[in-house]
Amino acid sequence: MTNKPLYLQIKSFIDTKIESGHWPVGHKITTELELTEQFNVSRMTVNKAIRDLVSEGKLIRKPRLGTFVCSPTEKAESPLLDINNISQEVRARGQVYKNTVLSQIQTHADETTATRLGIMLNSKVFYSEIIHYADDKPIQLEVRWVNIHSVPDYLTQDFSKKTPNQYLSETCPLTAIEHTVEAIIPDEKIKETLQLSSTEPCLLLNRRTWSKDRLISFALLYHPGSKYKLSSKVLLD
Known part of the structure; x- marks a missing residue:
């Protein structure tokens, strides 16, 4: 019984x-x-x-x-209240990790970027765009802006070997994070990049990170809605 x-x-x-x-x-x-x-x-x-x-x-x-x-769909999972290295997450699930660097340049901050990074309009800023894969399937499009005064060597890094998250964590130890999560209707570029169907939603994580009192980077992290989820665990007294 x-x-x-x-x-x-x-x-x-x-x-x-x-x-x-x-x-x-x-x-x-x-x-x-x-x-x-x-x-x-x-x-x-x-x-x-x-x-x-x-x-x-x-x-x-x-x-x-x-x-x-229905056919079970395994969803990758990341903690919402912390920052993990995506390459380690993928490998911890027994999958093969790789990435493709689409862009790694110096540009000028438009109004939105300047506001998000807390810098002057048209200031120089580093920009990178990377697709992260698990078993050859795209699971994240990372679009990131970085404060050049805080991380002057960002453009010289080989992000095919070390992800921006790992490099920034080692160079500028994390002291604070800000996360905002929303479901969006992806544009054609994001659909193509993440290999989304015409009706599949997209999960967007907006992330800002600080080291001591310096705002280091702002990132937009796009995930296929059918393959990714975010979780959190809060301990209560």
């Missing part, structure tokens, strides 16, 4: 059917009403189990049609 909560028993039952292949991808699972009768529980309990599996990407609800087994 199991001591598991009833919704977990139902979830385990469905999960076993999926993992064993008895319910393959595309299969319409037993209805909520039938599961309610089979396990002698409330509809709410069955609904909770199915909601959890939908959230985990194992099931998909189709209005007026039912609930179906």
Whole structure:
């Protein structure tokens, strides 16, 4: 006799059917009403189990049609309240990391860049644009502006060997970060770069970093919405 909560028993039952292949991808699972009768529980309990599996990407609800087994999509995950080196994240998942440097130049700050970096309009600023891959699949487009007075050797770095995140962390130890996350409709350039379908959303992380009292860099980090997620863990007293 199991001591598991009833919704977990139902979830385990469905999960076993999926993992064993008895319910393959595309299969319409037993209805909520039938599961309610089979396990002698409330509809709410069955609904909770199915909601959890939908959230985990194992099931998909189709209005007026039912609930179906879907192909699991593994999502890369990064901490929202910290900064990890993306190359280490990819390798920690057992995947092969590589990147392509699209741009690494000196330019002048427009109004938006000047505001975000806290510098004068038209000031010189370093700019880089890099695609990060996991197993040859693009998982992040990194667009970054860097304060040239704080990091004067930024343009001389080989970012195919050491990511900007790693280099900046070593050169200017991090003391503060600012994150803003939003879902956006990507433009054609981002769709092409990240190999997005015409309807796939994009997850954009806006990040500013400080070392002591110096604002070091501002970055826009674009991720495929179907392949990436951000998480956080807060310890409460």
